[in-house]
Amino acid sequence: MKSKHIPRATIQRLAVYLQVLEALHGEGVEVISSEALARACEVNPSQIRKDLAYFGEFGVRGVGYYVPNLIDSIKVSLGTDRIWRVALIGVGNLGRSLLRYQGFPKRGFKVVAAFDCDPFKIGEEIAGLEVMCPRRMKENVKDLSIEIGIITTPTDRAQRAANYLVESNIPSILNFSAARIHVPNHVHVEYVDFFHHLYALTFKLNAGEFQGHDSSPN
Amino acid sequence: MKSKHIPRATIQRLAVYLQVLEALHGEGVEVISSEALARACEVNPSQIRKDLAYFGEFGVRGVGYYVPNLIDSIKVSLGTDRIWRVALIGVGNLGRSLLRYQGFPKRGFKVVAAFDCDPFKIGEEIAGLEVMCPRRMKENVKDLSIEIGIITTPTDRAQRAANYLVESNIPSILNFSAARIHVPNHVHVEYVDFFHHLYALTFKLNAGEFQGHDSSPN
DNA sequence: CCGTGTGAAGTTCTTCACAGCC
DNA sequence: GGCTGTGAAGAACTTCACACGG
The missing domain is CATH 3.40.50.720 (NAD(P)-binding Rossmann-like Domain)
Incomplete structure (x- = not known):
């Protein structure tokens, strides 16, 4: 998959992946699967693979993604590999x-x-x-x-x-x-x-009042 | 249309409408059509009508929306009619x-x-x-x-x-x-x-480099 | 065997087009 | 006549499911 139109949401998520990956790299994580990264970012694993696929093939099948490589690749994709x-x-x-x-x-x-x-x-x-x-x-x-x-x-x-x-x-x-x-x-x-983000919260809080506050189902 | 699931994007746009409407009200605008508001907010007029329809019927057919009313209605919808x-x-x-x-x-x-x-x-x-x-x-x-x-x-x-x-x-x-x-x-x-917003810009700037900078087609 | 890459299916959001109402 | 409100059509995005390759 190459050079199609790229959703705006993909760009926002790439920024999130980048942040999370840099934190993980700081903790010494060298390789990560789309599933593990998805948990950390609270998104769907397929979403991550699809997002990355817009820009190239950065992973290794059966293994996952090499974190430092992926960080660099995302930077290039976003255009932040320079000042x-x-x-x-x-x-x-x-x-x-x-x-x-x-x-x-x-x-x-x-x-x-x-x-x-x-x-x-x-x-x-x-x-x-x-x-x-x-x-x-x-x-x-x-x-x-x-x-x-x-x-x-x-x-x-x-x-x-x-x-x-x-x-x-x-x-x-x-x-x-x-x-x-x-x-x-x-x-x-x-x-x-x-x-805008505060309004998103007040809206959800208001909505919640009608549905009642049930606790986490876990 | 009532009490369906409301898209997150709708909430963000309502916040934009609110800002623009308050500015317009400050300029003395009392009534506005979805088309005029859409131009000011750079969105599609149907989008505005649909967004508002999630929360009620705030307009008058053949006329448009009464600006102070609409401001209040959006505040109630977002939950910012209180502190x-x-x-x-x-x-x-x-x-x-x-x-x-x-x-x-x-x-x-x-x-x-x-x-x-x-x-x-x-x-x-x-x-x-x-x-x-x-x-x-x-x-x-x-x-x-x-x-x-x-x-x-x-x-x-x-x-x-x-x-x-x-x-x-x-x-x-x-x-x-x-x-x-x-x-x-x-x-x-x-x-x-x-x-995240800066990355959205660098991404677009990078993308533009390949397509060439043609000027506004107006 | 395991996890990526990706077409296809599914879902959500947006735009159209027009009926309804002032 | 003009503009809203809304079902239906269309576009965009997300998730699934599995082929592929290390």
């Missing part, structure tokens, strides 16, 4: 936290530019980066080959931030603001909002 | 940011307890909450009727944090750590990890 260069726009609380966050490099990302339109913030240095004016984004970013823009502005500034990123030819956007943003078709957008 | 009480465990950078975050009340949540096992943090006051020892969680939480626990510990402490929450009879968990956690069946878990 992606990121710009951030919106240096509020969240923006600052992300700029200071240490975990980007080992996951394959590097923040190389920060923008905010507040004159009091422009020129400030955070985590080794000087905050710049977004009006000059295009020229400042030209030689940085930035592939991802992160929006951490307030809701009402998000669309303007997106416009700056698009004008600067940044081909993809991770949007932490609560606003829906509109961009040309060739620009990829992902939304991050943990309230 | 949910939340406990947080893990007072690191992320935990502190969340404790200080002002946006919970208007989305229907209130953080009422904070825990960390670091003796230097226990007793510290953050945003009006005293950090407590998780070993005493069960007794401290008994009369707080907490329904959601948020895990913001480092990866290697996440399972222990989850155990404390489960022992304290907190029925649902929002996990910001990178660890998969294992809990009894009756406990609901949601995972928040923005790297």
Whole structure:
């Protein structure tokens, strides 16, 4: 199986497999079957084999998957076998936290530019980066080959931030603001909002009230 | 259509509709058709009607949806027509940011307890909450009727944090750590990890390289 | 013999198309 | 006339079941 359309859910699961595999590798696990990995990830074993099959044949029949190999293969599949260069726009609380966050490099990302339109913030240095004016984004970013823009502005500034990123030819956007943003078709957008997950919980909790709380059937 | 199984994707979309509707209401929009809302949310109009139909008949044929009504109906559907009480465990950078975050009340949540096992943090006051020892969680939480626990510990402490929450009879968990956690069946878990979204972007960017960057066909 | 890789079957979710109602 | 609500059709995703190969 090769180069068909790949479900979005597959990509999300690959990210989960990767995390779990790295934890297992840290514990010294060298080989794992789809069944064991499935238990750890709480998915169906066939699902794992199918997900991996989109990208190649990484396992050994009768044996399983060699963990370090599989980690590398998934990284290649997801495109995180290299460092992606990121710009951030919106240096509020969240923006600052992300700029200071240490975990980007080992996951394959590097923040190389920060923008905010507040004159009091422009020129400030955070985590080794000087905050710049977004009006000059295009020229400042030209030689940085930035592939991802992160929006951490307030809701009402998000669309303007997106416009700056698009004008600067940044081909993809991770949007932490609560606003829906509109961009040309060739620009990829992902939304991050943990309230969506909270709503998923409140919905399930509400539903559970009618069905009664029976305990785990094990 | 009533009380069938409701797709998880529907819940996520309802959260999006809610955000967009609140923005529109702020702009003075009083009535909206599924088609107009669909454009704003970038989904199919039938999808919206179907999603809403799971919960009732909120529209008027020939007219559309009355925006304030629809906002209220979606809140009831998601269970955010009231305040949910939340406990947080893990007072690191992320935990502190969340404790200080002002946006919970208007989305229907209130953080009422904070825990960390670091003796230097226990007793510290953050945003009006005293950090407590998780070993005493069960007794401290008994009369707080907490329904959601948020895990913001480092990866290697996440399972222990989850155990404390489960022992304290907190029925649902929002996990910001990178660890998969294992809990009894009756406990609901949601995972928040923005790297999943970054991987979705790197995957699409990689895929695009082979197909070439053609511009928006509009 | 065991676990992967994969067509086929099964299930779930989305979109269509139109009846029903304001 | 216009837009919702919804059964039916269609598309997408997941699971099964077994052939294949180490």
